[in-house]
Amino acid sequence: MSPVLREAVEHSDVVLTVGSGGVGKTTVAAALALRAAVEGQGSLVCTIDPARRLANSLGLEALGNAELPIAPALFDAAGLKPRATMRAMMLDMKRTWDDLITRYAPADKRDKILANRFYQSLSSALAGSQEYVAMEKLYELRTHRDYPLIVLDTPPTAHALDFLDAPNRLLDFMDNDAAKWLLTPALAAGKFGLKLFNLGGSYVAKTISRFTGTETLQQLADFMLNISGMNEGFKERARQTRALLEADSTSFVLVTGPMPERLDEAIYFHTLLKQNKMKVAAIVVNRVHAPVPVALWEEVARLPTQQQQKLELTLKESDLQARQDARGVAKLREACDGTPLVLVPRFEHDVHDLNGLYELSHWLWGDRLFEV
Numbered sequence: 001m002s003p004v005l006r007e008a009v010e011h012s013d014v015v016l017t018v019g020s021g022g023v024g025k026t027t028v029a030a031a032l033a034l035r036a037a038v039e040g041q042g043s044l045v046c047t048i049d050p051a052r053r054l055a056n057s058l059g060l061e062a063l064g065n066a067e068l069p070i071a072p073a074l075f076d077a078a079g080l081k082p083r084a085t086m087r088a089m090m091l092d093m094k095r096t097w098d099d100l101i102t103r104y105a106p107a108d109k110r111d112k113i114l115a116n117r118f119y120q121s122l123s124s125a126l127a128g129s130q131e132y133v134a135m136e137k138l139y140e141l142r143t144h145r146d147y148p149l150i151v152l153d154t155p156p157t158a159h160a161l162d163f164l165d166a167p168n169r170l171l172d173f174m175d176n177d178a179a180k181w182l183l184t185p186a187l188a189a190g191k192f193g194l195k196l197f198n199l200g201g202s203y204v205a206k207t208i209s210r211f212t213g214t215e216t217l218q219q220l221a222d223f224m225l226n227i228s229g230m231n232e233g234f235k236e237r238a239r240q241t242r243a244l245l246e247a248d249s250t251s252f253v254l255v256t257g258p259m260p261e262r263l264d265e266a267i268y269f270h271t272l273l274k275q276n277k278m279k280v281a282a283i284v285v286n287r288v289h290a291p292v293p294v295a296l297w298e299e300v301a302r303l304p305t306q307q308q309q310k311l312e313l314t315l316k317e318s319d320l321q322a323r324q325d326a327r328g329v330a331k332l333r334e335a336c337d338g339t340p341l342v343l344v345p346r347f348e349h350d351v352h353d354l355n356g357l358y359e360l361s362h363w364l365w366g367d368r369l370f371e372v
């Protein structure tokens with residue numbers, strides 16, 4: 001098998017790790033960025049909710065949204081000599097929103113928006129829409145920075161393509177009839193009527209429902225008036241982000257586990273990515289159980305009977321898992337014909353430091369092959 005991921009990373013300037021919850025998206029993103037930097041391609045990994053230990057080993061104790069170079073001491077400790085700089089950051093949802101307003105709102109409206117109670121509440125609510133914030137961040141990094149490689153980790157997706165839809169959802173809100181209606185002079189005149197309750201289950205409605213009284217409406221009216229001119233900007237960025245995701249220089253890495261429920265999600269996700277013209281460089285099947293090596297069976301067979309029986313039981317269980325994983329992998333290979341699979345074994349320990357990430361990168365990069 002050719003080193004598909006290595007080649008994809010070398011030829012990409014944006015790589016996104018996508019997949020369902022807990023499969024290893026953050027780990028794979030960090031490992032790819034690390035390996036790229038070691039090989040001489042400067043990288044930034046933008047992580048989302050990394051496990052604390054991983055964040056610490058990337059030198060990301062507290063700062064959100066800051067792109068920090070990994071300290072040389074951390075590389076020294078891991079015995080690694082990267083040929084280019086690796087940076088890492090943790091995406092801070094609320095701060096990305098504030099940065100967005102700071103960057104794009106007209107000067108006279110900026111502070112008003114940031115201080116607006118409705119905005120503060122709305123931005124927290126929208127911060128829940130992590131996918132949107134991740135896409136805005138990607139756009140910002142791509143446009144205003146000059147990293148040879150950006151590896152973007154994505155939030156666990158309940159619905160496969162939330163992050164592709166996210167910009168549209170925001171645009172729906174901006175275009176919302178109700179929002180427009182709120183901007184009409186009737187609002188200023190104080191004739192709100194009951195129409196506010198017709199906003200359905202939108203973010204706006206949910207946010208509004210947290211407020212009561214006229215102060216709310218005043219805050220809302222102010223917010224809508226101040227933000228109204230930013231509509232086109234949001235739309236334009238959404239269009240450009242979409243184009244960036246479809247670009248030849250962008251690669252998706254779909255991460256999955258070998259268990260049946262994860263595989264079904266991965267297959268579905270793969271179909272959607274393809275339908276949306278996204279380039280899937282490879283599907284990483286992470287944490288695959290390796291079959292028990294013959295030598296180990298033989299070793300156990302030589303042990304005293306009691307010990308032997310106990311250990312053989314463990315080995316049998318392990319073998320069963322390996323066979324189940326192998327069936328899963330075969331199913332995935334058939335369903336996603338044309339997209340290479342990259343198998344990564346299950347390690348005995350969590351992957352939480354540079355050593356662990358580098359170790360994992362051997363399979364991603366194709367230095368080591370794992371077939372089942």
Ligand SMILES: Nc1ncnc2c1ncn2[C@@H]1O[C@H](COP(=O)(O)OP(=O)(O)OP(=O)(O)O)[C@@H](O)[C@H]1O
Pocket residue numbers: 020021022023024025026027028048049051155156286287288344345346347348349350351352
């Ligand atoms: N090959 C592996 N072997 C053993 N442990 C692993 C392996 N890959 C990842 N892990 C561990 O699995 C856990 C989950 O990984 P990770 O946080 O990368 O998943 P995620 O997809 O980003 O999760 P979330 O959807 O919650 O963001 C971590 O503790 C990580 O260290």
Ligand SMILES: [Mg+2]
Pocket residue numbers: 025026027048049050153154156
């Ligand atoms: Mg994660």
